[in-house]
Amino acid sequence: MRPARRATTAFTRLHGAAPAGVWSAPGRVNLIGEHTDYNDGFVLPFALPHRTAVAASPRDDGLLRVATLGDDGGVRHAAPVAVADLEPGEVTGWAAYPAGVAWVLRDQGVTGGADLVIAGDVPAGAGLSSSHALECAVALALLGLADRPVDDLPRVARWVQRAENDFVGAPTGLLDQTASLCCTEAHVLFLDVRSFESEQVPFDAAAHDLEVLVVDTRASHSHTDGGYGARRAGCEEAAGLLGVPALRDVEEDGLDAALDRLPERLRPLVRHVVTENARVLTAVDLLRADKLAELGPLLDASHASLRDDYRVSAPELDVAVDAARSAGALGARMVGGGFGGSAIALAPVAEHDRVVRRVVDAFAERGWQAPRTFTAVPSAGAGRDEPEN
Numbered sequence: 001m002r003p004a005r006r007a008t009t010a011f012t013r014l015h016g017a018a019p020a021g022v023w024s025a026p027g028r029v030n031l032i033g034e035h036t037d038y039n040d041g042f043v044l045p046f047a048l049p050h051r052t053a054v055a056a057s058p059r060d061d062g063l064l065r066v067a068t069l070g071d072d073g074g075v076r077h078a079a080p081v082a083v084a085d086l087e088p089g090e091v092t093g094w095a096a097y098p099a100g101v102a103w104v105l106r107d108q109g110v111t112g113g114a115d116l117v118i119a120g121d122v123p124a125g126a127g128l129s130s131s132h133a134l135e136c137a138v139a140l141a142l143l144g145l146a147d148r149p150v151d152d153l154p155r156v157a158r159w160v161q162r163a164e165n166d167f168v169g170a171p172t173g174l175l176d177q178t179a180s181l182c183c184t185e186a187h188v189l190f191l192d193v194r195s196f197e198s199e200q201v202p203f204d205a206a207a208h209d210l211e212v213l214v215v216d217t218r219a220s221h222s223h224t225d226g227g228y229g230a231r232r233a234g235c236e237e238a239a240g241l242l243g244v245p246a247l248r249d250v251e252e253d254g255l256d257a258a259l260d261r262l263p264e265r266l267r268p269l270v271r272h273v274v275t276e277n278a279r280v281l282t283a284v285d286l287l288r289a290d291k292l293a294e295l296g297p298l299l300d301a302s303h304a305s306l307r308d309d310y311r312v313s314a315p316e317l318d319v320a321v322d323a324a325r326s327a328g329a330l331g332a333r334m335v336g337g338g339f340g341g342s343a344i345a346l347a348p349v350a351e352h353d354r355v356v357r358r359v360v361d362a363f364a365e366r367g368w369q370a371p372r373t374f375t376a377v378p379s380a381g382a383g384r385d386e387p388e389n
């Protein structure tokens with residue numbers, strides 16, 4: 001059953017009346033452009049078909065009451081909180097995500113209480129942006145209940161970022177929430193994070209007899225435990241030493257000279273960001289020229305850079321990437337923040353079974369939990385769902 005329907009059914013069961021509305025938002029994969037967003041750089045994500053839905057009705061007592069539906073059909077309830085009393089640090093765990101969004105929107109005059117029931121199928125902890133899917137769906141639901149127009153999606157993305165940074169405590173950039181809000185079916189979103197200019201670039205792998213295979217390694221990751229924040233701080237320090245607002249401003253042909261001016265420990269970070277931005281631009285040029293099949297070496301180079309320079313890969317990601325390539329993928333890379341999570345492989349549709357088997361076997365040989373795999377096609381961004389009965 002689709003998440004929107006599951007959320008609606010559960011809401012009606014719990015509250016004895018249908019919700020006022022249902023809003024949903026997708027997870028994402030990023031084709032290329034990793035750890036570039038908080039360096040004012042370029043990203044190229046697409047939305048997954050997997051979504052998180054929020055069935056919602058207003059409450060007149062100012063309370064936020066949130067329930068979430070597990071895969072087993074069980075319901076978990078967060079402790080009710082008064083929107084007026086929300087403060088960072090007071091709500092923890094999964095409930096911090098919806099509460100953080102309500103906290104940010106309170107400053108925008110969205111102060112009413114709400115009943116929210118959440119259901120979704122974005123794999124959690126898999127680096128596919130399940131937390132941002134939840135936050136974006138909650139943001140649209142609370143804005144919708146307040147009859148607030150949602151015509152400025154980049155602005156909503158910034159509110160969601162603030163919820164994540166200042167309430168949840170994860171120092172993430174703007175990639176995930178912008179992808180969830182702004183991606184469209186059959187396209188990748190080419191986003192310049194500095195200017196927020198964007199272009200919907202057609203992406204139809206099947207037309208090239210190719211697919212994007214996602215491998216969720218099931219190696220868990222977190223962006224609140226220091227590794228992500230340390231990389232981000234290193235980039236900011238390097239930009240400061242180079243006298244530029246952000247690493248986006250370091251040109252690829254001036255990279256060697258820039259590296260010479262930096263301490264050894266910061267050089268690999270800068271090399272990754274500068275070369276990754278260049279790879280995004282090359283990837284966009286290839287897609288515009290309908291040369292999707294030539295993306296493979298860029299994906300490989302991105303992975304090597306994230307593994308060796310940025311050092312955010314994990315053994316499970318490296319094994320998934322190597323196994324997929326050895327079975328015929330044209331290119332493969334980790335996606336998202338890293339330290340676990342998922343990889344993608346651009347592979348011939350005809351080699352699907354071989355690639356999956358090789359990856360699954362490689363995990364089994366090492367005694368690791370079997371990875372989860374699926375083919376991802378660019379899907380719709382967040383929005384209000386049609387009522388379902």
Ligand code: GAF
Binds near residue numbers: 175223338
């Ligand atoms: C995580 C973050 F949430 C994003 O902002 C981005 O930095 C990504 O890691 C790495 O590209 O998903």
